[in-house]
Amino acid sequence: MPLFLLQFIRHYLLSLQFFTRIPVTGRLADWVGFSPAMLRASAGHFPGVGVLIGGMQALFTAGLLAGLPPTGSAPLVAAALGTALGVLLTGAFHEDGLADVADGLGGSADRDRALLIMKDSRVGAFGAIAVVLVLLCKVALLALLGDVSGPLLAAALFVAHVASRTWPLLSIRLLPHVGDAAGSKSKPLADQISALALFTGLLWCGLALALVVYVQAETAYIAIHVTDDGLLQALFNALLASGLAWAVMTRWFWRRLGGFTGDCLGATQQVCEVAFYLGLGLSL
Structure with missing residues (x-):
């Protein structure tokens, strides 16, 4: 097997270890290995x-x-249980970041104080409210899409999870890492993300979009009452809504913190995911 393909697989499995609860353990974990450069x-x-x-x-x-x-x-019911599965698979990794960001930025106007609050593992009122509202929005919007078409709901989930994890890469690229880098789980990401890593992320996103469009074109299965052109326009609008949400979050972090933390990346993923569902729903 070519060396670049082996490295691709190792980096992907390491990403699974870091961002999910999917087990990559034992001999497989030993083969994957770990270093800050690999995590980056x-x-x-x-x-x-x-x-x-x-x-x-x-x-x-x-x-x-x-x-x-x-x-x-x-x-x-399907939207609620599906959302619960997503939380279990990731260990509420991104929801935890959302809660910390809401507590920090909602709890203090002072930058240093906000960063200190974000490091606290306890969840405050702002964090709890933010997580509840985001989960409610997810379930409600997914149920709305499910009312239109079950396959459309599945396609929305698939693309939204990919797109909402692509936008934070741009945050890493554009903003400096702030806060206590020595104690942060995102410390290996504190350096600017490489052009190759950014291209890899964009490639994943492009392939996911292409797969959904291809399945719709070949089977006319995804969106009942939605033509191929209509689905393309709806996906574009959903991506646009997700991108606007990313821009708002990025500007907010820059103004309040002067950069990003690992929690900011998780919060961005959550907000961009909800914005994708909203943009898709409005397009239909």
């Missing part, structure tokens, strides 16, 4: 993690929707 390179596979998590959640949710009685509440 594995950041480019963050969207690739979204391919796996989004794919598993999409299949699970679509299966539930197909198996549940065809009542008006079926999409809501």
Whole structure:
């Protein structure tokens, strides 16, 4: 097997170790190895993690929707249980970042004080409210999409998980890392992400989009009542909404913190995911 392909697989598996609860242990973990440089390179596979998590959640949710009685509440049940699966697969890694950011930036106008609050493992009122609202928005929007079409719901989950994990790579590229880098889990990401890692992330995202469009074109299966052109326009609008959410979050972090922390990346992923679902729903 070519060396570059072996490195690709090792970096991807390391990304799974860091960003999910999917077990990469034992001899496999020994083969993967670890170093700060490897973790930095594995950041480019963050969207690739979204391919796996989004794919598993999409299949699970679509299966539930197909198996549940065809009542008006079926999409809501499937969306709620599918969202729960996503949280379990990631260990609420990104939701935890969202809670810390909400507590820090909501709890203090002072930059240093906000960073100190974000390091506290306890969840405050702002953090709890933020996580609850985001989860409610996810479930409600996914149920709305499920009312239109079960396959459309699955496609939305798949692409949203990939796209929302692509935008944070741009944050790493554009903003400096701030806070206590020595004690941060994101310290290996504190240096600017390489052009190769950024290209890898964009490639993952492009392949995910291409796969959804190809399946729709070949099977006309994804979006009942939505033409191929309509689906393309809807996906574009969803990506645009997700990108606007990223821009707002990035500007907010720059103004309040002067950069990003690992928690900021998790919060960005969560907000961009919700924005994708909202943009897709409005387009339909």
